[in-house]
């Protein structure tokens with residue numbers, strides 16, 4: 001834990017700017033007086049692309065390397081062709097900085113609206129692989145646009161990549177009270193990648209005798225997410241399955257407005273990046289309707305990653321208390337940020 | 347519509363035998379007296395594999411070709427390595443008989459338990475591509491079992507394969523009152539396959555000016571499945587996304603015990619195959635606890651496919667009425683089959 005934080009901020013598109021402002025407000029409020037916070041904003045996203053055609057120039061990628069961490073708002077705009085900013089900016093950062101742990105906790109906070117009847121007790125974390133699988137950009141298209149087109153997408157999986165994320169997930173499971181780890185894949189169909197995942201999962205498991213393990217096919221996992229989400233503690237899964245499952249997890253725990261995430265490189269070789277799971281929501285940008293809680297909870301993950309455990313817990317407790325006391329009247333983005341900043345400072 | 351049906355029956359594993367027996371009971375009860383039903387049972391699945399090492403020998407594949415349709419119970423057993431029966435039998439049939447339409451209706455019947463609060467009005471159908479995508483078995487593993495292993499899975503998509511399933515989905519949407527079709531993919535990451543799907547979807551859509559269209563990324567689609575499932579009418583999607591979404595759809599509409607499916611080759615070149623979405627559930631096999639309704643609803647899809655529309659509707663209405671009058675006491679597999687057979691005969 002350093003006594004200064006040199007933070008890169010990428011507000012991005014749509015509501016990104018608004019939610020990041022609240023994240024920074026709470027970060028400033030929670031940090032001890034003697035910790036020096038330096039921030040540098042990066043102008044990346046749809047506007048930059050429209051202006052210059054650039055998504056993430058080398059100079060900026062280089063500059064980003066020298067920060068302790070990155071806080072990102074949201075990337076994407078309907079005016080930009082699908083994939084350009086996702087692949088050219090967001091995934092480029094995840095891959096360039098080798099963010100192999102995509103950490104996504106899911107908790108049903110008190111007093112939040114879940115679509116599930118019976119309000120099950122949900123508190124699990126998905127450890128999503130972040131640098132392999134179908135996200136590598138490998139594939140292509142032949143005879144594009146003709147009736148004879150063939151398009152491929154190649155999922156690449158390495159023992160190196162799978163073992164490190166599986167090991168991280170065992171460590172997390174081992175440090176939680178329930179000590180339970182579920183592998184999700186589809187090894188009855190994707191037999192090559194699926195069997196490698198399962199074999200490595202079983203092998204690494206021998207080093208964690210106290211962790212109870214379980215395997216589910218991804219289709220069956222979605223059933224349990226809605227019928228029995230309390231059965232999960234830690235889940236480890238591939239990049240694409242993790243993408244799908246964590247949106248579903250956000251939905252059942254009260255919506256994407258509360259779902260935080262960290263793109264983590266635990267080796268420290270590159271800065272880790274924290275962002276809400278939600279997108280840029282251009283339809284509500286500028287209206288003050290965006291919920292900044294997901295970004296604020298992402299700031300908690302950022303603080304935990306940098307060694308500020310007490311401050312991370314203070315933010316999480318503040319969110320819990322804030323939601324518990326909520327009376328259902330509308331609060332603006334700014335008002336929620338103010339309320340949480342006041343609580344963590346208090 | 348023929349005046350005889352020559353049906354192949356593959357009971358398969360676990361509860362397969364029990365639920366198929368009820369499906370046949372209802373089929374016999376619903377058919378007009380002058381329709382001759384011939385059935386031939388095929389001994390395929392885990393027991394056969396243990397006995398002979400075979401999953402689907404050429405002679406049986408050849409014999410199956412000459413039936414009007416196939417009714418399948420369930421395939422899979424924990425005593426068989428994951429993937430052996432799935433790839434060697436179930437998927438082999440879907441691919442050999444070019445079942446490019448994997449049809450999976452989802453309806454929240456009256457009086458069934460959904461995990462969703464508020465009991466939304468759910469009535470949609472997923473048209474899942476059945477012969478391409480990540481299910482082709484393309485891929486491999488290098489340096490298997492070593493720390494240097496690389497495993498790949500290749501999703502193969504052709505304009506030929508995508509156009510025919512997209513066109514089928516437009517036809518279905520066009521014939522339904524709401525006339526709405528949603529494409530689900532992940533074209534911001536899987537840009538090669540995703541853009542091809544989207545381009546073909548848009549192109550074919552020009553021929554169906556009355557159909558309202560929509561596009562969702564698969565992760566966002568899972569959110570709407572639990573927060574707003576009533577927004578869907580017809581969904582068209584890739585093989586793997588369809589696999590995941592239809593299990594989730596089954597869960598929100600009262601469980602996998604009610605979810606029917608058809609693996610359809612609309613050209614008639616090969617027999618189509620009808621099966622419940624659920625698996626072989628070895629834990630409850632032989633206990634009389636299996637719900638045969640999914641199989642019985644699959645028989646309705648089979649009848650519709652063979653031109654017996656009135657009989658298909660009779661089964662579906664019987665299931666609706668039966669569920670509506672259910673009082674919550676336990677009924678065995680057999681008792682449910684008897685009740686439905688009595689209703690459709692009456």
Ligand SMILES: CC(C)[C@H](C(=O)O)[C@@H](O)C(=O)O
Pocket residue numbers: 086087090091243277534535565
């Ligand atoms: C925007 C998109 C590329 C991204 C992903 O697929 O990873 C998003 O859905 C997420 O979950 O962070």
Ligand SMILES: CC(C)[C@H](C(=O)O)[C@@H](O)C(=O)O
Pocket residue numbers: 188189219432436437589623
């Ligand atoms: C058993 C398995 C191969 C199959 C699939 O993945 O298609 C099943 O999950 C299904 O949905 O029919």
